[in-house]
Amino acid sequence: MANFLSIFTMRNLFVLSLALNLSLIMRGFYEGEKHAPHGFSAQKADSGLEKEAHATQRTLVSLSSYGQDDGEKLINLDHGDPTMYESYWQQMGEKTTLVIPGWQSMSYFSDVKNPCWFLEPEFAKQVVRLHNLVGNAVTEGRQIVVGTGSSQLFLAALYALAPKDASEPISVISAAPFYSSYPSMTDYLKSGLYKWAGDARSFDKEGPYIELVTSPNNPDGFVRHSMVNRTGGILVHDLAYYWPQYTPISSAADHDLTLFTVSKATGHAGTRIGWALVKDPEVAKKMIKFIELSTIGVSRDSQLRAARILEVMTNSSQNPGRPESSESFFKISYHLMAERWQLLREAVNGGRFFSLPDFQQGFCQFLNQVSQPQPAFAWLKCEDDSVEDCESLLRGHKILTRGGRSFGVGPKYVRVSMLDRDHNFNLFLKRLASIQT
Amino acid sequence: MANFLSIFTMRNLFVLSLALNLSLIMRGFYEGEKHAPHGFSAQKADSGLEKEAHATQRTLVSLSSYGQDDGEKLINLDHGDPTMYESYWQQMGEKTTLVIPGWQSMSYFSDVKNPCWFLEPEFAKQVVRLHNLVGNAVTEGRQIVVGTGSSQLFLAALYALAPKDASEPISVISAAPFYSSYPSMTDYLKSGLYKWAGDARSFDKEGPYIELVTSPNNPDGFVRHSMVNRTGGILVHDLAYYWPQYTPISSAADHDLTLFTVSKATGHAGTRIGWALVKDPEVAKKMIKFIELSTIGVSRDSQLRAARILEVMTNSSQNPGRPESSESFFKISYHLMAERWQLLREAVNGGRFFSLPDFQQGFCQFLNQVSQPQPAFAWLKCEDDSVEDCESLLRGHKILTRGGRSFGVGPKYVRVSMLDRDHNFNLFLKRLASIQT
Numbered sequence: 025m026a027n028f029l030s031i032f033t034m035r036n037l038f039v040l041s042l043a044l045n046l047s048l049i050m051r052g053f054y055e056g057e058k059h060a061p062h063g064f065s066a067q068k069a070d071s072g073l074e075k076e077a078h079a080t081q082r083t084l085v086s087l088s089s090y091g092q093d094d095g096e097k098l099i100n101l102d103h104g105d106p107t108m109y110e111s112y113w114q115q116m117g118e119k120t121t122l123v124i125p126g127w128q129s130m131s132y133f134s135d136v137k138n139p140c141w142f143l144e145p146e147f148a149k150q151v152v153r154l155h156n157l158v159g160n161a162v163t164e165g166r167q168i169v170v171g172t173g174s175s176q177l178f179l180a181a182l183y184a185l186a187p188k189d190a191s192e193p194i195s196v197i198s199a200a201p202f203y204s205s206y207p208s209m210t211d212y213l214k215s216g217l218y219k220w221a222g223d224a225r226s227f228d229k230e231g232p233y234i235e236l237v238t239s240p241n242n243p244d245g246f247v248r249h250s251m252v253n254r255t256g257g258i259l260v261h262d263l264a265y266y267w268p269q270y271t272p273i274s275s276a277a278d279h280d281l282t283l284f285t286v287s288k289a290t291g292h293a294g295t296r297i298g299w300a301l302v303k304d305p306e307v308a309k310k311m312i313k314f315i316e317l318s319t320i321g322v323s324r325d326s327q328l329r330a331a332r333i334l335e336v337m338t339n340s341s342q343n344p345g346r347p348e349s350s351e352s353f354f355k356i357s358y359h360l361m362a363e364r365w366q367l368l369r370e371a372v373n374g375g376r377f378f379s380l381p382d383f384q385q386g387f388c389q390f391l392n393q394v395s396q397p398q399p400a401f402a403w404l405k406c407e408d409d410s411v412e413d414c415e416s417l418l419r420g421h422k423i424l425t426r427g428g429r430s431f432g433v434g435p436k437y438v439r440v441s442m443l444d445r446d447h448n449f450n451l452f453l454k455r456l457a458s459i460q461t
Numbered sequence: 462m463a464n465f466l467s468i469f470t471m472r473n474l475f476v477l478s479l480a481l482n483l484s485l486i487m488r489g490f491y492e493g494e495k496h497a498p499h500g501f502s503a504q505k506a507d508s509g510l511e512k513e514a515h516a517t518q519r520t521l522v523s524l525s526s527y528g529q530d531d532g533e534k535l536i537n538l539d540h541g542d543p544t545m546y547e548s549y550w551q552q553m554g555e556k557t558t559l560v561i562p563g564w565q566s567m568s569y570f571s572d573v574k575n576p577c578w579f580l581e582p583e584f585a586k587q588v589v590r591l592h593n594l595v596g597n598a599v600t601e602g603r604q605i606v607v608g609t610g611s612s613q614l615f616l617a618a619l620y621a622l623a624p625k626d627a628s629e630p631i632s633v634i635s636a637a638p639f640y641s642s643y644p645s646m647t648d649y650l651k652s653g654l655y656k657w658a659g660d661a662r663s664f665d666k667e668g669p670y671i672e673l674v675t676s677p678n679n680p681d682g683f684v685r686h687s688m689v690n691r692t693g694g695i696l697v698h699d700l701a702y703y704w705p706q707y708t709p710i711s712s713a714a715d716h717d718l719t720l721f722t723v724s725k726a727t728g729h730a731g732t733r734i735g736w737a738l739v740k741d742p743e744v745a746k747k748m749i750k751f752i753e754l755s756t757i758g759v760s761r762d763s764q765l766r767a768a769r770i771l772e773v774m775t776n777s778s779q780n781p782g783r784p785e786s787s788e789s790f791f792k793i794s795y796h797l798m799a800e801r802w803q804l805l806r807e808a809v810n811g812g813r814f815f816s817l818p819d820f821q822q823g824f825c826q827f828l829n830q831v832s833q834p835q836p837a838f839a840w841l842k843c844e845d846d847s848v849e850d851c852e853s854l855l856r857g858h859k860i861l862t863r864g865g866r867s868f869g870v871g872p873k874y875v876r877v878s879m880l881d882r883d884h885n886f887n888l889f890l891k892r893l894a895s896i897q898t
Contacts, residue, residue, distance in 0.1 A: 105568050113564035120564075122762075126557025126770055127550035129731040131542050132724075172609050172733075172756040179755060183650065205754070212754050213620065216651030287569075294566040294761035296609075317642070317649050318616060318755065319609040323763040324731035325559075333563055 099448050099455070102424040104242075104400055106443040109291025112356060113333075120336045122329045129324040139305070140312050142321030143170045150334035151284075151299055157338050158354070158390050160266050161277040161284070166301040167308035170322045171315060174264060174285035174298030178236075179209060179318075181260045181281055181300065184310035185234055186217035195221035195229055198236035199251040200432030201243050201403070203262070204439075206236060223432055224251040232256040240265045243431050243439035244381055245399025247271065264288045265400055269357035272386035272395045281307065286330045288400060290337055290353075291443070297322070297330040358391065361398040364442055364449060368402055371453045375460025379405045402440040414438045421455045536885050536892070539861040541679075541837055543880040546728025549793060550770075557773045559766045566761040576742070577749050579758030580607045587771035588721075588736055594775050595791070595827050597703050598714045598721070603738040604745035607759045608752060611701060611722035611735030615673075616646060616755075618697045618718055618737065621747035622671055623654035632658035632666055635673035636688040637869030638680050638840070640699070641876075643673060644869075660869055661688040669693040677702045680868050680876035681818055682836025684708065701725045702837055706794035709823035709832045718744065723767045725837060727774055727790075728880070734759070734767040795828065798835040801879055801886060805839055808890045812897025816842045839877040851875045858892045 113120055134144045148168045155161045171177035186194045196210045200223040210220040221227060224235055235257055239248040242265065250259055261279040265271065267289055282301045287293035302308040315321065341352040372378045383397035404425070406414035413435040415427030428437030440452070550557055571581045585605050592598045608614035623631045633647045637660040647657040658664060661672055672694055676685040679702065687696055698716040702708065704726055719738045724730035739745040752758065778789045809815045820834035841862070843851035850872040852864030865874030877889070 103569060105570065107568050110564050110567050113567070114562075116563055118562065121560060121562045124559045124561075124766060125551075125555065126553055126559075126773070127547050130547050130550070130729050131544050132540060132730040133542065134731070172760070175754075176756050209754050212751070213650050214653030216653065292567050293569040294571070294758075296756060296758060296760045314649070317612075317646050319613050319733060321731075321733060323609070323733045323760040325766050326760040326762045329561060329762050336563070 096422070097451065098422045098424065099444075099451050100424045101441040101444055101448070101452060102426050104288070104441045104443055106287055106291035106293055106400075107445045108360065108443045108449075109357070110445070112353060113291070116336055116340070116351065120333055122325075122332050124325055124328065129328065132321055134321070134324055134327070139167060139309060140169050142312075142315065142324075143168060144324055144327035144331060147297075147299075147327040147331040147334075150331045150338065154289075154334050154338045155276075157341060158268065158273060159276050160268075160273050160390070161263065161282055161301055163301060166303060167305055169300040169302055169308055169311045169315070170327060171298045171300065172319055172322050173287065173296045174262065174283045174300075175205070175209065176315065176318065176322075177283050177298050177300045177311065178260070178262070180311035180314035181283070181307075182210065182215075182218045182234065183314040184307045185258050185260070185281075186215075187232070188217070190217075190232075193217055193219035195219060195227065195231075195233040196236065197221050197224040197227045197233055197252070198238070199224040199248070201241070201428065201437070202236065202432050203238055203242045204426060204430035227252055232258065234258045234260060236260050236262060238262040238264070240271045240397065240399055243401050243426070243437075244403040245271075245383065245397055245401065246381065247274075247397075268354045268388055268390045268395070269361050269398070270400055271397045272388035273390045274386055275389070280304065286333070290330075290333050292330065292333055295326045295330055295333075297326050354390065358395065358398075361442065362396060365396070365398040365402075367453055368442070368456075371456045371460075372404070374457055377406065377408050377411075377460045378456070379407050398442075400441070400443050402442055404438050404440055406436050406438075411436070417459070421459060423452055423455055533859070534888065535859045535861060536881075536888050537861045538878040538881055538885070538889060539863050541725070541878045541880055543724055543728035543730055543837075544882045545797065545880045545886070546794070547882070549790060550728070553773055553777070553788065557770055559762075559769050561762055561765065566765065569758055571758070571761055571764070576604060576746060577606050579749075579752070579761075580605060581761055581764035581768060584734075584736075584764040584768040584771075587768045587775065591726075591771050591775045592713075594778060595705065595710060596713050597705075597710050597827070598700065598719055598738055600738060603740060604742055606737040606739055606745055606748045606752070607764060608735045608737065609756055609759050610724065610733045611699065611720045611737075612642070612646065613752065613755065613759075614720050614735050614737045614748065615643075615697070615699070617748035617751035618720070618744075619647065619652075619655045619671065620751040621744045622695050622697070622718075623652075624669065625654070627654075627669075630654055630656035632656060632664065632668075632670040633673065634658045634661040634664045634670055634689070635675070636661040636685070638678070638865065638874070639673065639869050640675055640679045641863060641867035664689055669695065671695045671697060673697050673699060675699040675701070677708045677834065677836055680838050680863070680874075681840040682708075682820065682834055682838065683818065684711075684834075705791045705825055705827045705832070706798050706835070707837055708834045709825035710827045711823055712826070717741065723770070727767075727770050729767065729770055732763045732767055732770075734763050791827065795832065795835075798879065799833060802833070802835040802839075804890055805879070805893075808893045808897075809841070811894055814843065814845050814848075814897045815893070816844050835879075837878070837880050839879055841875050841877050843873050843875075848873070854896070858896060860889060860892055 134142050147170060151168055152163045155163045169177065171180060182196060193216055196218050198206055207220045210218060221229065233256065235250055235252055237248050237250055237259055240246060241248050259280060261277065261282045263277055263282050264285045265288055266277065280303045283298060285298035286295055300311065302311065337353045341354050369380060372380050381403055385394050385396050388395040406417060411417050413427065415425055415435065415438050418425050418438060425438040425440045428434050431439065571579050584607060588605055589600045592600045606614065608617060619633060630653055633655050635643055644657045647655060658666065670693065672687055672689050674685050674687055674696055677683060678685050696716060698714065698719045700714055700719050701722045702725055703714065717740045720735060722735035723732055737748060739748065774790045778791050806817060809817050818840055822831050822833050825832040843854060848854050850864065852862055852872065852875050855862050855875060862875035862877045865871050
């Protein structure tokens with residue numbers, strides 16, 4: 025597998041990425057049609073690699089257009105909108121197309137025999153297959169609970185884990201910098217069951233608590249473990265970014281309650297599908313109850329679509345010796361992320377204005393090689409003494425990011441999405457370089 | 462339009478319904494295939510009406526099988542699972558098939574220019590078109606907010622309408638019998654913003670309150686208005702069943718905040734899509750915020766599917782003079798419901814054991830005729846003195862229903878779904894008759 029990877033240089037992959045992008049732009053012309061075209065077949069995607077020379081010629085045109093920046097366009101890197109992945113899925117063509125006749129999946133019920141009655145069996149099957157391939161989570165002895173994105177599952181977990189008859193709400197904590205939505209998601213309904221209690225590092229209240237462990241962490245990308253580790257602590261592991269393109273897969277996660285989401289794994293954010301792997305059946309039952317009460321289940325259409333996407337993703341990454349391994353989602357995504365991080369570090373190191381976290385490399389069991397952490401967000405720090413608020417500075421250059429205060433730290437930091445389309449990412453690099461000169 | 466309707470006798474429609482059902486069963490044999498078949502085209506659906514004689518021959522076979530009841534099969538009429546509509550959508554064939562390529566609708570954002578950034582423009586367009594055709598709700602000057610079913614929109618409405626800095630949670634009330642999930646949905650998170658306060662008829666607390674008005678009402682089917690009508694009252698209108706197949710459309714609803722759901726309108730419960738029509742943009746903004754925090758938007762795949770279904774539904778019911786009006790969703794559904802209610806009343810009137818509500822007929826602006834209320838649920842009462850708990854009695858006959866206590870009234874009542882598949886509905890009638898003999 026390592027041999028296979030060495031065939032691709034950064035430059036090869038960059039060119040491939042641009043080629044993919046060009047075809048996306050070309051395809052854009054057809055988007056106005058009512059029914060999406062299917063002509064862009066898997067065969068064409070295969071031949072794309074062999075015709076690299078031809079692709080290079082074509083991409084020179086688009087490459088030059090990426091150089092343009094009239095300085096007026098607002099680049100929104102505030103959200104982690106994973107549009108970078110569109111090119112890959114377009115290349116995979118109609119293999120991933122979902123066809124749903126009008127009379128299908130009309131009932132509320134997906135599987136009356138499963139405690140999670142709204143879980144599509146095909147989606148559950150593909151989740152298990154994917155984890156078995158990647159080796160990032162133990163699925164045996166777990167109840168899979170599907171959710172409307174992992175946000176819903178996060179709330180379901182709070183509901184399931186909070187004691188029902190306690191005299192006061194259970195404390196919910198996470199080590200800063202923490203995911204910026206945790207405080208508002210926990211507190212927006214002023215629940216009597218749970219309450220945001222801030223940074224896990226400074227948490228010293230007696231009694232039970234729920235600690236949220238996001239690993240790799242959003243926003244800073246570091247691998248994390250529980251910070252408190254005290255009696256009465258209940259852990260929720262958000263492993264949305266524990267995939268080979270973002271971080272080395274060191275072992276299969278084996279926690280009590282683990283959350284994943286399609287949006288960060290495959291890039292299908294608009295599909296709103298996440299899943300939880302839950303060890304205790306009673307906790308799973310309460311999460312299921314939460315989803316019944318809040319949305320009466322989870323879109324079956326979206327689960328079927330997610331199942332198809334996961335199936336193709338797993339197929340693409342199996343059997344490294346076979347020709348289709350050149351389509352491996354994880355390998356291609358790993359190299360795209362590697363390329364972006366390299367370009368970003370070059371831009372940042374070109375001056376003394378900004379800095380980025382340094383990560384330790386590790387051995388990735390899935391890629392079977394030493395690999396680099398290359399998070400879905402860049403946790404950028406304004407080092408210059410003259411800048412107090414890094415978010416404002418970048419906004420002045422028409423780059424929208426999310427400032428450190430949202431994550432429980434100071435305004436010297438910003439979180440920048442690394443998953444936007446090539447065009448926006450390249451504009452971002454250009455503007456970052458211009459700030460430093 | 463009235464002339465057109467008179468062409469169909471109850472018997473014609475019953476036979477048509479059974480024919481549709483047979484084809485559904487036949488089609489079931491092909492369901493094992495990975496890609497759903499498209500061969501069942503719209504043309505075939507059209508010719509179904511003309512070939513009624515042939516269809517009658519075929520359905521005699523299945524009709525006799527409907528007569529079988531080994532008494533062992535559990536009939537679950539507890540939920541309002543709208544599987545009755547599968548036959549219609551199957552007949553409509555591939556017109557309603559949604560095709561989603563793997564690279565489409567990947568972004569979180571559906572429409573960055575809309576305050577409801579996760580609302581698919583095509584879905585919004587079809588919602589307006591449908592209301593304009595049916596005349597059941599004013600859409601002008603309203604913000605459409607899409608939700609993961611109307612459950613999510615109900616919770617979003619409570620969040621949006623509850624004062625944020627009140628000393629105590631606002632009271633949430635509804636007149637009994639009320640939708641059984643209202644109390645648990647309101648209270649499951651022990652919110653400090655709102656609290657279930659029971660039956661609107663006996664509500665006498667001072668101060669602001671939110672009254673839920675479900676019309677036609679679930680479970681009993683009656684048209685409703687606010688029961689309290691006092692200063693400080695805020696109304697949420699749940700019009701899930703305000704469609705011509707269930708109740709006469711007397712006028713276009715013109716409330717501050719109105720909820721609808723695809724599941725009861727078209728039968729696509731598994732799609733989990735509802736919508737709210739909201740007059741006050743500030744209230745709409747808060748509802749949108751709620752959906753951001755709870756699920757970061759609403760499945761785009763499901764919205765696109767719902768848009769397709771609504772489009773075909775509206776097209777089918779336009780232009781009564783054109784041949785496709787024989788496919789009119791609302792006319793066919795109206796007659797199916799009429800037939801079911803007639804059969805149910807015959808079964809109930811066959812003894813003195815049960816009773817049903819009596820409804821007043823009214824003029825339906827959409828059907829352009831006097832029409833009968835024929836609710837999606839039957840609110841059945843056990844009249845016999847020997848029966849204290851009607852739900853238990855029916856459970857003893859392997860019929861699952863929901864007892865009156867869940868709706869805030871006594872156990873003499875049960876709610877029975879009228880929207881199940883023909884086979885189950887017919888078994889239910891058979892068992893109901895057998896209880897009375």
